[in-house]
Amino acid sequence: MSTETPSKIQKILAAGHLAVTSEVGPPRSADGLVIEHKAKLIADYVDGINVTDNQTSVCRVCSLACCIRIKQMGLEPVLQMVTRDRNRIALQSDILGAASFGINNILCLTGDHQHFGDHANAANVFDLDSVQLIATVKMMRDEGRLLGGHEFQVRPQMFIGAACNPFAGPNVALRVARLAKKAAAGVQFTQTQCIYNMNTFKEFMKIMVDRGLHEKVAVLAGITPMKNVGMARYMQKRVPGIDVPDEVVKRIGGVPKEKQAEEGIKLAIEQIQEIKEIPGIKGFHIMAIEWEEKVPEIVKAAGLFPRPN
Amino acid sequence: MIRAVGKPIEEIIGMVxxxxxxxxxxxxxxxxxxEAGGLKEVKVLAAALRLYFTQAGTSKQIEETSLTRQCDKEYLAQLRDSIxxxxxxxSLACGVGAQFVADMYTKKVVFPGVNTSFMGATEERGWYVERCQGCGQCILAETGGVCPIARCSKRMLNGPCGGSEAGKCEVAPDIPCGWELIYERLKTLGQLDRFEKPVTPKDWTTSRDGGVRKILREDLRV
Known part of the structure; x- marks a missing residue:
């Protein structure tokens, strides 16, 4: 994982612990307390809190503002940053801004296409892509230089992350190759897409380990508990790049409606237990979408609590 | 080649x-x-307009012509005596041609009769697909002959993103993922080593981001 930063997540990984991160989605209004409330719910159960950046291209409070708030609560934010909405000037500016508040983790993403969101008629930017953003953060951190060539003294101390999606098939080897490209650009950890298809994920991890890539990039397995069968069906049919096998839909749908949330949590815990045994895994990224209050229960039941200091 | 589609007749009626x-x-x-703005489409549009205005009880004089190219002054000059x-x-030419008519005949009102869409190829008759965005710095040599600027919906230089499914783009299931195409093509060509090498940020100054573009060929100027 090369360069050392003050990141708590990096320290926990370096000490050989399984890391646990989670994420909170900002509100679609100027209510800053929403993030504070969500962060408090999970604070003691995770090592880092991602804040999504206008996820699914729906306009929300910006990730940077929320990360500053989380940092000021004494917690560990992970700044998610997509290249869809900002060019290289704005991206680097926000990285410097985040670093000026002591934010030490960044997740570099290209971002969903805007056609999914609430401003489908917007122009997109995509001046850089995620790989180029990774390389840019690395250059700013390790060389103290901007893409335009300007050199500066106070460098952003970022632990650099990226997403990866083993399920955006059909070719799993291609997905490992893509992560290898991110590793070559400087990525240090990855949080995967929500895992439901365990066979594909195991195939992905096997190629990772065979190539020795798991030593270069810490893989945090993405876990999203299903709230009900409606969510399972929606994720199966509507969310791009997510692979929900029929048996998952059947399992959640196979219990009475009032028991489906419980079944979803149970499945998430079982997934964590199973993934723990997969060689090369370095932690978990629990994305409980608008269900943050369930994170403590999942972390505890999965044997991931208490968190190391 | 530039691809266009005719504007809806209602929009044209509203303009004229x-x-x-x-x-x-x-x-x-x-x-x-x-088949969006040639002589055939001129005749079809003129006939439709005549029919509409006759039925509306309005008398209009509607003439038809087609020029070899509207983006060349020598052909546009053929309108000088009649304009x-x-x-x-x-103008049923692309936006370039329509603007050139307006440039040359400054006092004349010029309406676009087509929506100029993209530079693309004919997959089949009536099925045109974008292939080039004219970024001004061709990188096809590095990408197995498949352009990621035009064929990835996020113009990624290090794709594919995580949104593709079964080789299709997240934007629409009838768009092949450009980066899946590049990966497969590089594999076929025995050039997969290119795929894992990060491509540095593109210089967009030769694209639309550099301002209005022009080509000055001194060797061709007299």
Whole structure:
């Protein structure tokens, strides 16, 4: 994982612990307390809190503002940053801004296409892509230089992350190759897409380990508990790049409606237990979408609590 | 080649209704090939407008023509003697041609009759797909002959993103993922080593981001 930063997540990984991160989605209004409330719910159960950046291209409070708030609560934010909405000037500016508040983790993403969101008629930017953003953060951190060539003294101390999606098939080897490209650009950890298809994920991890890539990039397995069968069906049919096998839909749908949330949590815990045994895994990224209050229960039941200091 | 589609007749009627003498001007270039703005489409549009205005009880003079190319002054000059006889011109050329008509005949009202869409190829008759965005710095040599700027919906230089499914783009299931195409092509060519090498940020100054673009060929100028 090369360069050392003050990141708590990096320290926990370096000490050989399984890391646990989670994420909170900002509100679609100027209510800053929403993030504070969500962060408090999970604070003691995770090592880092991602804040999504206008996820699914729906306009929300910006990730940077929320990360500053989380940092000021004494917690560990992970700044998610997509290249869809900002060019290289704005991206680097926000990285410097985040670093000026002591934010030490960044997740570099290209971002969903805007056609999914609430401003489908917007122009997109995509001046850089995620790989180029990774390389840019690395250059700013390790060389103290901007893409335009300007050199500066106070460098952003970022632990650099990226997403990866083993399920955006059909070719799993291609997905490992893509992560290898991110590793070559400087990525240090990855949080995967929500895992439901365990066979594909195991195939992905096997190629990772065979190539020795798991030593270069810490893989945090993405876990999203299903709230009900409606969510399972929606994720199966509507969310791009997510692979929900029929048996998952059947399992959640196979219990009475009032028991489906419980079944979803149970499945998430079982997934964590199973993934723990997969060689090369370095932690978990629990994305409980608008269900943050369930994170403590999942972390505890999965044997991931208490968190190391 | 430039691809265009005819504007809806209602939109054209809305533009021309206050003008009495109209010239519908086609172009024998790209828009003829994609059957959006050649002489055939000029005739169809003129007939439709005549029918509409006759039924509406309005008398209009509507003439038809098509020029070899509307993006060349020598062909546009052929309108010089007749242009004053019209109140407005509906150009069925691409946006380049329509603007060139307006440039040359500054006092004439010029309406676009087509929506200029993209530079693309004919997959089949009536099925045109974008292939190039004219970024000004061709990188096809590095990407197995498949352009990620035009064929990835996020113009990624290090794709594919995580949104593709079964080789299709997240934007629409009928768009092949450009980066899946590149990966497969590089594999076929035995050049997969290129795929894992990060591509540095692109210099967009030769794209639209550098301002209005021009080519000055001193060797061709007299």
């Amino acid at each position: 209704q206050d003008f009495n003498k109209l010239l519908i001007a086609g172009c024998d270039g790209c828009v003829t090939v994609c 004053d006889g019209y109140d407005a011109v509906v």
